[in-house]
Structures are given as C-alpha cells and as structure tokens.
Amino acid sequence: MTFHAIGLMSGTSLDGLDICFAKFQKENAIWKFDILQAETLPYSILWEEKLKDSIHITSEDLLALNSEYGYYLGEKVSQFIAKHSLQEIDLIASHGHTVFHQPKLRFTLQIGDGRAIKILNNIPVVYDFRSQDVLMGGNGAPLVPIGDDLLFSEFDACLNIGGFSNISTRAEGKRIAxxxxxxxxxxNKYAEDLQKKFDEDGNFARNGKVNEMILKSLNALPFYKENHPKSLGIEWVNQNIIPLLENETPENILATFTEHAADQIAKIFNYYQFKNVLFTGGGTYNSYLIERIKNKSSTETIIPEPKLIDYKEALIFAFMGVLRMNNEINVLCSATGSTANHSSGLIV
Structure with missing residues (x-):
C-alpha cells in the first residue's frame, strides 16, 4: 500500500508555511516514509501581521480571513506542485493556522478553508484535524503522537520545539503526549525587540542575565503541576507568561525564559528517565537552549538531519491525512484526553 501526500503546517511562531511532499508505504502492518520534497515559505510582512492580529479581529473579518488564507494555502501548494513537477499526489493534508485554542470551552479554530485548497488544486483535501477531538472532550492536541508511534517508535520519546514544546512517549503500554x-x-517576541526575528543560536540569551525571581515565578505556574493530557495556547501565554516578564530588558528576558524552557524540558526527561529523545522543530537550532537542556539531564539528545528537524510536523499531518482517507485512527485519546481513539479531519 503506497500513498503520496502533501502536508501543510503553519506554527504559532509564524516562521512560515511548511510544505512537505512524502511517500508512505505500509508493509506487514509497518509504515515507512520518505520525504521527497519540502520547503518553508516565509510569510510576507502583510501575512505575518494578518495572522498575528487574527486573535483580535471581528468575527466577520475572521470569516473573511479564513477564506482568504485558504486560497493563499491553495496557491502556495499549486506553485509547489508546479515547481517540483509533482505528478502523483493522492491528497493534501492541511493543519491550517491556529487562532483560538480553548479546549475547556470545547472549541479550537485553525483557519484556512480546505475547500479553497481543493478548488485551486482539484486534489482531495483533509483539514480541520483538531475540532472533532475537542468536541469529544479532548485537548485537540498534541496530534503528532500517532506519527511518533507509527513512524518513530525506535526513540524513547519525540520532542518538538516550536512555538510550544511538546513531548510524546510510550508509558504504561500506551502513547502519551x-x-x-x-x-x-x-x-521570538522579545528577539523582535532587539530587531531580530528570533534569537539565533540563543546568543541573546547566552549574553543576558537570568532573573532568578522571574525564573522562580515562571517555574511555579500551576500548569506545570497539572497531569497530562494538557495543551497550551497563545491566550494562556498572554495571561500567564507575559505579565511576569515586565520591567526587564529583552536580553535578560531571553536568558531567563530560555533557562525556564530548559528547566521544564529537562524535568520531563528526568521524570521519565528517557535514554534518548529525538529533537525536531525550529527550536532545535537554538544551540544555547540545547546546551542548557543537556546540562540539566543525562538523556541522549538525538538531532536528525535538517529535513526532519524542519518538516516532521508537516510530514505527520500528511500521514494523518493518509490515515483519515483510509478511515484509520489518526488521533490517540491517550495523548489528547478525548473519550476514544478516532479518525479525524474533514475531507473535501
């Protein structure tokens, strides 16, 4: 059984649209993958502002943006297909861009209407992967554990460092995340105060000074004591994190927050006593953050080739699309907290 699929991923850090074209093969109940083409398309300043402001606009403007962004995704996919002369494509799977994520109120919203992608490309599209899980009482996140389970089972755990860091592992006979x-x-928010889009190699953090009082307050936030499954959204950051960082220089905030992230990630590594962890996501390139995590844990850090660091999430959404088209489970309730494993995503 062989499938060719395109996966689209836009993360909360707004570093661009990831497009991944991959081949998936299932032999003797074991899935294998090969990333054939992949690229990140940086957002224009206009699109970056539109997506950043989407949480604050009126409902009418948000509905308009949902359609507009759907056509944007469709155009980018069309250009990607033409650029690489892709012939055999079974489906396009689109994560969309998260605007709201409040699972306790039973809603999550990823904009980018999949019907617009279908109209422009005339290829089956799977989208809106999270809503069904939230309606079933789950967090709607994290979703990538199904890919970790079926494509990356040789590692004790998989860590993604993007806008948020998330972990996926097997514990007590099931996949948790x-x-x-x-x-x-x-x-990125505080790097922008220093005229950079991100803290390259963690150099600002490396040269800043950790504010121990702020660090203590960050590490004491109630979320870190909650049991899994659990997930975070930008609303939580704006309410709980940003107010703690006032009255400090950007360099010192970056030093302090990098230390905080390393504390929290290493704490999880040490709790589960992982032998090795696969690192992916843009934060993997932050060499200072990686140093600080290594300093706090003896877990072996597995950093793969850049193609996998950059495109693992887009790859797994393509895979989730394949599973959905075959009506196979693509969301694990042990990871999200919903009432049952299920096959999620709207198909057009």
Missing amino acids: FDICPVNIVQ
Missing part, C-alpha cells in the same frame, strides 16, 4: 511549555512564541 502533552505540551511542556512555551518556547519560540515567547522568545
């Missing part, structure tokens, strides 16, 4: 803490969503 949860958000650990915010990372790039906070770091």
Whole structure:
C-alpha cells in the first residue's frame, strides 16, 4: 500500500508555511516514509501581521480571513506542485493556522478553508484535524503522537520545539503526549525587540542575565503541576507568561525564559528517565537552549538531519491525512484526553 501526500503546517511562531511532499508505504502492518520534497515559505510582512492580529479581529473579518488564507494555502501548494513537477499526489493534508485554542470551552479554530485548497488544486483535501477531538472532550492536541508511534517508535520519546514544546512517549503500554511549555512564541517576541526575528543560536540569551525571581515565578505556574493530557495556547501565554516578564530588558528576558524552557524540558526527561529523545522543530537550532537542556539531564539528545528537524510536523499531518482517507485512527485519546481513539479531519 503506497500513498503520496502533501502536508501543510503553519506554527504559532509564524516562521512560515511548511510544505512537505512524502511517500508512505505500509508493509506487514509497518509504515515507512520518505520525504521527497519540502520547503518553508516565509510569510510576507502583510501575512505575518494578518495572522498575528487574527486573535483580535471581528468575527466577520475572521470569516473573511479564513477564506482568504485558504486560497493563499491553495496557491502556495499549486506553485509547489508546479515547481517540483509533482505528478502523483493522492491528497493534501492541511493543519491550517491556529487562532483560538480553548479546549475547556470545547472549541479550537485553525483557519484556512480546505475547500479553497481543493478548488485551486482539484486534489482531495483533509483539514480541520483538531475540532472533532475537542468536541469529544479532548485537548485537540498534541496530534503528532500517532506519527511518533507509527513512524518513530525506535526513540524513547519525540520532542518538538516550536512555538510550544511538546513531548510524546510510550508509558504504561500506551502513547502519551502533552505540551511542556512555551518556547519560540515567547522568545521570538522579545528577539523582535532587539530587531531580530528570533534569537539565533540563543546568543541573546547566552549574553543576558537570568532573573532568578522571574525564573522562580515562571517555574511555579500551576500548569506545570497539572497531569497530562494538557495543551497550551497563545491566550494562556498572554495571561500567564507575559505579565511576569515586565520591567526587564529583552536580553535578560531571553536568558531567563530560555533557562525556564530548559528547566521544564529537562524535568520531563528526568521524570521519565528517557535514554534518548529525538529533537525536531525550529527550536532545535537554538544551540544555547540545547546546551542548557543537556546540562540539566543525562538523556541522549538525538538531532536528525535538517529535513526532519524542519518538516516532521508537516510530514505527520500528511500521514494523518493518509490515515483519515483510509478511515484509520489518526488521533490517540491517550495523548489528547478525548473519550476514544478516532479518525479525524474533514475531507473535501
């Protein structure tokens, strides 16, 4: 059984649209993958502002943006297909861009209407992967554990460091996963105060000074004492993190918050006594953050080739689309907290 799929991923850190074209093969109940083409398309300043402001606009403007962003995704996919002369494509799977995520109120919203992608490309599209899980009482996140379970089972755990860091592992005979803490969503905000889009190699943090009082307050936030499953959204960051960081220089905030992220990630590594962990996501390139995590834990850090660091999430959404088209389970309730495993995503 062989499938060719395109996965689209736009993370909360707004570093661009990830597009991944991959081949998936199932032999003797074992899935294998091969990333054939992949690229990140940086957002224009206009699109970055539109997506950043989407949490604050009127409902009418948000509905308009949902359609507009759907056509944007459709155009980018069309250009990607033409650029790489792709012929054999079974489906496009789109995560969309998260605007709201409040599972306790039973809603989550990822904009980018999949019907617009279908109209422009005439290829089956799977989208809106999170809503069904939230309606079933789950967090709607994290979703990538199904891919970790079926594609990356040789590692004790998989860590993604993006806007938020999340972990996925097998414990007590089942796959569990949860958000650990915010990372790039906070770091990028304060790097921008220093005229940079992100803290390259963690150099600002490396040269800043940790504010021990702020660090203590960050590490004491109630979320970190909650049991999994659990997930984070930008609303939580704005309410709980940003107010603690006032009255400090950007360099010192970056030093303090990097230390906080390393504390929280290492705490999880040590609790589960992982032998090795696969690191992916943009935060993997933050060499200072990686140093600080290594300093706090003896877990072996597995850093793969850049293609996997950059495109693992887009790869797994493509895989989730394949599973959905075959009506196979693509969301694990042990990871999200919903009432049952299920096959999620709207198909057009």
